[in-house]
Amino acid sequence: MDKMLRNKKSIAVFMLPAFLLFTLVLFIPIIQSVYYSLCEYKGMTAPEFIGTDNYKALASDKTFGIALKNSMFFLIYSCLTQLIIGLIFAAVLTNIQAGRNLFKNIIYLPCVLSSAALGLLWMFIFSPSLGINQLLEKLGVDEPPLWLMDTKGYITLPMWVIAFVALWQYVGQSMMLYMAQISGISKSLMEASYIDGCTKVQSFRYITLPLIKPMVATAMSLNAIGSLKFFDLVYNMTEGGPNHKTEVLATHLYQQGFKYFKYGYASAIGVVLLVLCLLITLFINKVVKTEQYEM
């Protein structure tokens, strides 16, 4: 058997297809992308090496500044809210018996739906003349907010709206991750804490929380990468408008690359995005130290 498992030919047959596909479609393009980001490349002509000019242009690009700011806002907002609200949902749902699956499934539902479709749906709900504003009109509000058209403030109102929709859509994911971890904690630990006189809140604070820390790291890195990659909802709710106020990195990349065909410039945005993704994953795994307890 050992001979069979060490057979070079069969190893090649099993590994090569996936390996080749992965290298050709993922890794070589990434290297190309880094190269393009150092080039003047506008679709029709061949790429021409210009050094770091694209990155210098990025630094003075106002829209890129807004996009970076908005992406950072998404990152922080979604990491924090998903952690807190996801944990609350998970704690509440693990503490009830009747209807647990029903509520769990309802909250998880938007995670499997197309965020393109949900983005459009919420776009209508927050549009100036439909949805919420029709309801506000009925309630007698004279000047309902413009929601997605508003441009005031450092973080504009549309960004808060989109961030809320993103939370609404994806909090089920975090909740399920935490629930899976909480239900893995042994019952006897909880009982021991009750016997020692803990209230439910105390045992959550001193037993559940430390034990689900590894999952916090996992869920947070998922959230962080997800929010940096964020495209569908923004594209379908505002298309980066009004006046580029809701641009994020992904929509800016799409605009520059496939509306204006500035391939080199868009590649530079892509590289920034990639570096951010790698840094944030490292950072979260460093900060949220995973101590292993026996459960």
Place this chain on the structure above:
Amino acid sequence: MKSSTSFGYEEATTSGKKLSAVKILIYVFLILISITYILPLLWVFNVSFKTNREIFSAPFALPKDITFDNYSFAWTAGKLGIATFNSFIVCVTALVLSSILGAMAAFGIARLRWKGSKLAMTYFLTGMMIPIHCVLIPLFTRFAKLGLSNSLLGLIIPYVTFSLPITIFIMTGFFKGLPNELLECACIEGANIFQVFFKICLPLSKTGLFVTGLMTFVGNWNELLLAMVFISDDAKKTLPVSLSKFVGPYNTNYSQMFAAIIIAIIPTIIVYCAFSNKIVDGLTAGAVKG
């Protein structure tokens, strides 16, 4: 288990009233949350049957008479019918290919004995951290040269590739968990390596295949950016792309757009309702391992 119920009973008798008050509060909270989840969907569903004028004159009433005109318009003129078909072809093909290729590579990493297996695993895993956006431009220009832009194959290839890391990761876990004796037995009986893989290991890891299949299918079915960039021919667009194009600021017929949204999400909702527990547990199992 027994002791916990008796303990719960003791607690309930000493502070019965307070407990039930907390319980009621919890359920009220959960019901409110559920409403924010269901109401938007119901609203769109309701409005999609109305005429355009009704939307503004009686926004919250039930539609006067139910017609499916909006739906048939969105299905044909909005090209959502073709788009659904395209999405189905692309996603099913990508699902089959990524499951087979991914499972094979996972088997190679988990079971075959060679020096580079750990390195190969790390190599595939880095793929999970890489956003699809970074490779859009090189892939787009390369595929245009190869004549793969505007073809469904040009979508299937990147979809399969981007599904590989998670498939390999989860399946490796499953293959490592299979008992060694089983493989040895098969060897003694004279099975070759492919029979061991296809007839023994794969059938025993059905759960893993189901989980990874579900994750990749859902992801690819909803994917927008890549499909939007790669496909410009109306007849080859996938569902999220056609929907985003049909529903937009330049269209003023709201009820048709609402119907289009419903068409786009209703298949997923039906499947989800039918198998919700399996789907939720499967997707979570995948994410927990990821």
